[in-house]
Amino acid sequence: MHHLTRRRTLAGLGAAGLATLAAACGTSAPPTAEGSGGADGALRWWDHFGGLQDLHTRWAEEVGASIGVTVEHTYNEPSAATEALQLANQAGKLPDVYTALVGLPLPALVDSGWVHEITLSDEARARLPEGAFVEGLTQLDGKIYGLPAFSDKQYVGLAWYNTEVAEAVGFEPPTSYDDLIAALQAIADHGEHTPMTMALGVPGRMREQIDDLAQAGGFPGYQGQRYDTGEFEYHHDAYLAAIELYKEISDKGFLLPGSAGFQIPDARGRWAAGGIGFHMDGPYSPGAVRSLNPDMLPLMAVAGMPTPEGQDVVATRGARGADWVMAGSTQLAEQASQLIESFTQEDYQTALASGMDQPPILLDVVAKAEVIAPYAQLVGDFSTHVFRAPQAIVRNVEVAKAEARRSTVTPELGDVIQGYLGGEISDLKQALVDLSDASSRALDDAIAGAAAEGAAVDRTDWEFPDWEAGKDYAY
Known part of the structure; x- marks a missing residue:
């Protein structure tokens, strides 16, 4: 939020650099005989949530025992998590379950073999809030490819x-x-x-x-x-x-x-x-x-x-994208689906809240969780101060074809901030104008490339003149 850092999941869908990722690792290597599984057919699960290591280590043991497979949980430090996934993908060794940090929109992840359809029971779906699964973000043609486990109501500054x-x-x-x-x-x-x-x-x-x-x-x-x-x-x-x-x-x-x-x-x-x-x-x-x-x-x-x-x-x-996905190369699709489904259980969501990481998608469980008062205060503030944004991909899923082609803009905003604070950049306003222009060109080029291949997409897909601050957007 990672984004990529921990907050930078597929929820954003405005990030530069998607085309670079697609070119570098947009296609999965053919699954090996053991597929994505770990040693002796174990199910491998990766994440980058530093505050949840103890919970996830325990959860891997408990869920593994209940579904009849060893679950190997691995934590990757946030700044290294994306590269680790890219290298694993190139080697045909993606973990069976992982956090969706790649940066590509969901349709591109599906097309390139990064992710596999997830099977969830009716009970699991019913536990989640209405509208948790959004076409283009977590599902395609009604099929679920990603699970949102955290709330979209949060900010990080x-x-x-x-x-x-x-x-x-x-x-x-x-x-x-x-x-x-x-x-x-x-x-x-x-x-x-x-x-x-x-x-x-x-x-x-x-x-x-x-x-x-x-x-x-x-x-x-x-x-x-x-x-x-x-x-x-x-x-x-x-x-x-x-x-x-x-x-x-x-x-x-x-x-x-x-x-x-x-x-x-x-x-x-x-x-x-x-x-x-x-x-x-x-x-x-x-x-x-x-x-x-x-x-x-x-x-x-x-x-x-x-x-x-x-x-x-x-x-x-915007609506929350996929937090958890299953590798397209997994040989343990049934068990991986069961692990992902376990993240919808109230006991996991309550433990997630007690972990005091990102707020869980089931915000009501925070009242039952063992959290410090400032964390509970924040969750209440988020519920009051965060509204639903318009998203181009939700209105037109063809937008994903342009997003997947968008080239990296460098220096990006974080680089500009570092350069200005360090004295390498003296004219902040001009550097930001240059960033705006470069970002606009990158989007125009991506749209042109996608349209040339038949995608029904143009710049108006990103225009929402009826949007109002402080109100949930309705399409």
């Missing part, structure tokens, strides 16, 4: 803070950009604690946070593309303001030394060790922090996502 530091320094939870700067300055002036750390060494994480902050700050779209006109506008004032916030934090020396190169575990681990005021992270922070330093959990609090003037957050997210 959250200011987590240490209550022990807050009490010592005496600042209130910041809601505006100025409030956040003031709190960081107060920590710096106090002199006993480091104000903040961030994973500035991960372009994808910077992109995700700034995309969310910009939308909450007034950008009428997501991931640089406007909902109403379909135009790319990374140079919108809301993007400039959000990036300038990070620039001010960096320039004023509020960051722990080394933050410019920190990967996600580096930044989070140092904050979890204590003595640092703030850390920008997603809702999954408590689960990951618990695995690093359980003693930090009682000291965690969240100020929410800051906005320019402290106004309420209004966020918009």
Whole structure:
């Protein structure tokens, strides 16, 4: 959200780089005699959820015993998870069940052999919220190819803070950009604690946070593309303001030394060790922090996502795409389907909530789960502040043929942020204009290529002039 980072699943479907992935690994290698299975015919299950390792290790044992096959669970660190899948695919060794981090739209994954149809019982389908399966995102022609296990109601540009530091320094939870700067300055002036750390060494994480902050700050779209006109506008004032916030934090020396190169575990681990005021992270922070330093959990609090003037957050997210998929080369389709179906069970969803990672798709279970108060608060905020976005692929599944051809745009937003904070880029506005133009060209070229092959798609598919902020979009 990973996206790719953990938040960057198929829900976005606006990412650059799809064509590169398709060219590099768009076709599965022929299944070997043992297919995707592990040693001695075991079912292999991969994910990248750092806060869920204990749960998933236990779940693999329990489900394996119930379905009569050994389940081998493997955790891949988020920044390495996508490459691991690509290499496994090239070797014809995709895990039987994995998190859908490849970045290709569902129709392209199906066509290229990455994924296999999932068989779910009527009971499993009934457990999920109405509309959980969306044509083009999790199913095609009524056949299910991906399971959404998490809620689409979430955002990741959250200011987590240490209550022990807050009490010592005496600042209130910041809601505006100025409030956040003031709190960081107060920590710096106090002199006993480091104000903040961030994973500035991960372009994808910077992109995700700034995309969310910009939308909450007034950008009428997501991931640089406007909902109403379909135009790319990374140079919108809301993007400039959000990036300038990070620039001010960096320039004023509020960051722990080394933050410019920190990967996600580096930044989070140092904050979890204590003595640092703030850390920008997603809702999954408590689960990951618990695995690093359980003693930090009682000291965690969240100020929410800051906005320019402290106004309420209004966020918009598309329908959730596939979180879990089955490898097209699996030799254990029945057992893999049973493992994926187990993720719909209330006991798993409750345990998922207790893991305090992304909010589970069954949000009601959070009330029964063992979670810290800030996590429960966030889930409630998400339910109030996140609305359903329009998605081109939902209105026209032919859009997938263009998305699968879209070339990588470099430097991407995360690279621009890094370059500006590091001093390599001096004219931020121009760099963002260039990114908008390059993104627009990449989409136009992808549409032209898909149309030349008979796809019924054009730029109007990305235009939703009737979209309104703060309302669920209805097609």
